[in-house]
Structure formats: structure tokens, C-alpha cells
Amino acid sequence: MTYVLPEKLKDLNPYDPVTEDFRIHLDANESFCEVPENIRQEILNAVSNVAFNRYPDPYARKLCEKAGAYYHVDPKLLTAGNGSDELISLVVPYFLDEGDTMLVAVPDFSMYWFYAPFHKIKVESLQKENSMKTSAEEILQRAKEKNAKLLIFSNPCNPTSLGIGRDDIIKIIEGTDALVIVDEAYMEFENENNSVLNEVENYDNLIVLKTCSKAFGMAAIRLGIAVTNEKLTGILHAIKAPYNVNSVTQAIGCVLFSHPEYLASCIDALKASRDELYQAVKAMEDKKTEIETVYETSTNFIFMKVKRAKEVFEALKQRGISIRFMNGYLRVTAGTKAENKEVMEALWELIQ
Numbered sequence: 001m002t003y004v005l006p007e008k009l010k011d012l013n014p015y016d017p018v019t020e021d022f023r024i025h026l027d028a029n030e031s032f033c034e035v036p037e038n039i040r041q042e043i044l045n046a047v048s049n050v051a052f053n054r055y056p057d058p059y060a061r062k063l064c065e066k067a068g069a070y071y072h073v074d075p076k077l078l079t080a081g082n083g084s085d086e087l088i089s090l091v092v093p094y095f096l097d098e099g100d101t102m103l104v105a106v107p108d109f110s111m112y113w114f115y116a117p118f119h120k121i122k123v124e125s126l127q128k129e130n131s132m133k134t135s136a137e138e139i140l141q142r143a144k145e146k147n148a149k150l151l152i153f154s155n156p157c158n159p160t161s162l163g164i165g166r167d168d169i170i171k172i173i174e175g176t177d178a179l180v181i182v183d184e185a186y187m188e189f190e191n192e193n194n195s196v197l198n199e200v201e202n203y204d205n206l207i208v209l210k211t212c213s214k215a216f217g218m219a220a221i222r223l224g225i226a227v228t229n230e231k232l233t234g235i236l237h238a239i240k241a242p243y244n245v246n247s248v249t250q251a252i253g254c255v256l257f258s259h260p261e262y263l264a265s266c267i268d269a270l271k272a273s274r275d276e277l278y279q280a281v282k283a284m285e286d287k288k289t290e291i292e293t294v295y296e297t298s299t300n301f302i303f304m305k306v307k308r309a310k311e312v313f314e315a316l317k318q319r320g321i322s323i324r325f326m327n328g329y330l331r332v333t334a335g336t337k338a339e340n341k342e343v344m345e346a347l348w349e350l351i352q
Helices: 037-048 061-071 083-094 136-146 166-174 197-202 230-239 247-257 260-285 309-318 337-350
Strands: 078-081 101-106 122-127 150-154 179-183 206-211 224-228 291-294 301-306 324-326 329-333
Touching: 037 247, 061 078, 061 224, 061 247, 078 083, 078 230, 083 150, 083 179, 083 206, 083 224, 083 230, 101 136, 122 136, 136 166, 166 179, 197 206, 197 224, 224 230, 247 260, 260 291, 260 301, 260 337, 301 309, 309 324, 309 329, 309 337
Parallel strands: 101 122, 101 150, 150 179, 179 206
Antiparallel strands: 078 224, 206 224, 291 301, 301 329, 324 329
């Protein structure tokens, strides 16, 4: 007897993060901020008090209290997850039925539609123009045409680095009966008045995702948070695994959200680095004809269209520098001053 794989698994390709060891990693939009010694000591103390023989709190209540205070949101509206990825993997299959359609505006974060084929969910893509922008009207029109039951997008967007204004987000939420997921992983780098986090109780079709992996520099602990109305929060609590966020992550998260002044300093440092890198790339754009477009940025990275982008990407790897190549585009995470300087010197040499 021979086991035969289901059709949905036969051509499956895993998500492809950078796993090679490079001197400079500017490929994953991580933070370069190092946790200061006093907070690191608090973290170690918190972890030392974890009851390792006991299961974690299934609802991460202390963590949600701390995060709720930081975000100025009622903790009962929060659901903690193993990064936003886990929360996306719950919403897509559980909030849609087989044969339903979800709408994404591309390019955007690829994990949004990763889970759809396994559950026979259709994915409708709205291709952004060369400006990498789209409008609320376009999104709503396509959603209506395709009878989409879920609209999901990042704001600001990964990888385009562009944001959508709050008024347009509200227009989308109010203009459809579909569930709307707004992933605000990079909102800390944008004008936070564009956030719709404080609107979750006003709508029955809104989920906002937050993460600790970007602005807060805690990618290692894999902590994401879904914020939504009480009814949808109850459903998320029901469908998630009982002990999905481990006790160590919960303990570290509690320490992290107890230091808003430190988080603010991280955001300021990342914004300053982003602005420095953006200005350097814009200056290079004026002198390098192979750079076709450098997009404005509301994130912690720079996105640009470059001729021979693949060649430039590979040449940087040979120099020990990892950035992201995306089908004719390059995405460069803002790093330390030294990292920004080195990557810019390399780009000056490699781009004609």
C-alpha cells in the first residue's frame, strides 16, 4: 500500500524567508534596536518566575491587560496569537466557507492568501497601478463584483511602503458587508491618526491586527494581537488553540508593554533611520538611470523599482548584505547608521 498525498498538498511551496547567514540583514523589516540592560533584566526575572510545568493562560489575560492599556483599548477585545500569521491562519478558513471569495490588493503580504487553497477559498486580486496605490472605490467595486466575503490588506502596506488614509479605510468598512481585516503591523511608522484601532467597537465587520515584530523589536517572541468587537473576539477565542501563546512569550510581552517610553524611543530611532535611508536613496535616484521609482515610505523600509534588480540583489548577497528582491523591485529595511552606509555604498557601485 502507498500513501497518496491530497491534491492540495502536491504542489505546495513553503513561505520563503531568508535563512542564509549574512553580515547585514535588511530583508525582513526587523528592528535594529537592542533591548536595554534594565529591561532585559526585567525580562529575565519575568521568565524565571514562569511555572514551566503548567500550561499557559489560554487567554493571555495579563498580557492583554498590558497591551490594552498601551493601545487604549478594552482588554476584553484582544486576542493574542503566535504572531499575526497565526491569527490570519484562523480568520481565513474559519470566517469563510468553501467556495467563498476573499479580496486582496496586490502587491501585499503573501501570507494573506497562503491558507486559502487548502480550504477551497477563492482569492480575487486587485492589481495596483504603477503608483502602487488603489482607492476605496476600486476596492469596494471589485468586492461587489466578486461577492467577496473577506477584504484583507496591510496599512501601511508591505511591500509598497504606502499608507491608506483613515477616511478611506472607514469608507471601505462602511461600504461592504464583508469582513474587513486591517493589518497595522507598520502603523507605528505612519501618522497614527490613520489607525482604525479605536473603531473596532463601532463596526461588526472590522478586525485590526497588531504585532510586536516590527516597531517594538521583538520578532523573536512571535507575538501578534487581533483587536475586534466583543462578538468576534469571542469567536477568535473559541477557534484558536487552547494554549496558543506560550508562557514565556506572555511574560516577555507583559514587560514590553509596561515600558511605553522605551517603545516610543524605538519608534523614533527607526523613523530616523528610515528617513536617512530614504533621503540617500532619493539622492541616488537623481543620478542613477536604472532606478525607475522610489516610493514614499510610511514604514521602516524603502521600496523601489530598479532595472536589473535581480542582479543587484545577488551582487549584494555576495557582499554579505541581504535585502528583499520582489519581481523587479527591491525592498531595503532601515538599519543602523553603519548598515545604511554600507548598503548605500554598495548600491552606488552596483546600480548604473
